Amino acid sequence: MIRDALLVAGKDLRLEWRSRVALNQVAPFALLVLVLFAFALDPDRGLLEKATPGLYWVAVLFSGLLALQRSFSIESADGNRDALRLSGLDPAGIFLGKVMAVGLQLLALEVLLGIGVAVLYTTPITGWILLLVTAMVATVAIAAAGTLYGVVAAGLRVRETLLPLLLLPVLAPVLIGSTRAFEAALGGTPSEGWPWVGLMGVIAVLYIVAGVFGFGPLMEES
């Protein structure tokens, strides 16, 4: 299962690296969202700095959606879905591999956005350990839930509109948790952030378990 996961993750990441879509479109979009927030909220009144945790995670979710859509659109072309099914790979392995590939892309996006808010919103960065752990756990939760709901929406004409409707309400607790944890870290009270990390950990585990068991039946159908 782990070997299959690494194979699928390697394939997806190689595809992304060679097509440069994540680099040329998703990453600039993420930065664009940061600039749009500055237009929407007056940058001179310190609002941006105060709202940094929330804006940061909303930007991660929106640009992450693009990365997720991409992860499934590469499978829908040329009957790749059938090829993946015929390949004999463990469905749970395929799921975990997709989660890993999406997760790594999300982490790269988060680093980029982190530099973006530090520079553009002049937010002082404190509480490094909590920030890093929050980002890791939230990334696993977003990638796992996103991959599971991504395959629910995959291969349909309405894919682009269906995935956000399904995924964003489900990720609301992750948005709340990661935002509160970041607020705690940046506000100098890290102890308030750790329960949120725990909640996000529960969500991550729930979706990984659901994906490992649910991916097989979802791949079986036409």
Next chain:
Amino acid sequence: MIPQTPTEVTGPASTGSRATRVLGLLALVALGVLVLFGLILSPADASQGESVRIMYVHVPSATVAYIGCFLTTLGSIIYLWRKSRWWELVAYAGAEVATLFTVITLVTGMLWGRPTWGVYWVWDARLTSTAMLLLLLLGYLAVRRLPADYEVRAKRAAIVGLLLVPNVMIVRKSVDWWRTLHQKPTLLSNGLDSKIEGLMLFSLFTGFIAISLVFGWLIVHRFRLAWLEEQVESEGLDIAIAERRAEALIGEVAP
């Protein structure tokens, strides 16, 4: 409701039956009694005034909405486990009726909130999690109503339905934490306790009975309708094929 394997399923032939006509009549009578007690016989509340009467619909609606969600998750699990189309339709009916009652809960809650709090909406834990519940239900219905084959729709909707109750619980928990970090949940905590006056308690009780009967009636009818729709869809295909065949034959006879 007895779980049935697909082979031995015999569905309803129409949306009405004697039992459900009695159920519908009982629901109507109970609604009449609710109107009588809720609007006329029960007194206005000391602190909430006349708006307390909204609660006789609001609280039971919220309760049956949750029951509908549980039906959806239960039906989805049994569908995935035993491939029972019967249970899949129960899940669908549960989600649709739960959506209706969630909307009723939100609307009545807002109507109650305006005179009581002065605003239609506050970011209270219960309000927020109920709004999220509505969005999750709409997501399920969006998948269930996909323009795709029955098997595709049903299986994907079942995965979403399976996660419905866990998601509702997690959203609930996170929103509770989110709000209690800032403020104590005082607004809606004056619910059921022994201080409620006798006639008001009876009105609320009547509300539970009336809304539960309406809920049951709607679930049964939605299920039967969904069942008949599936029948029409599969039969309609057979009929269409037969018609095209007949046309082709006529075409051969008279070119």
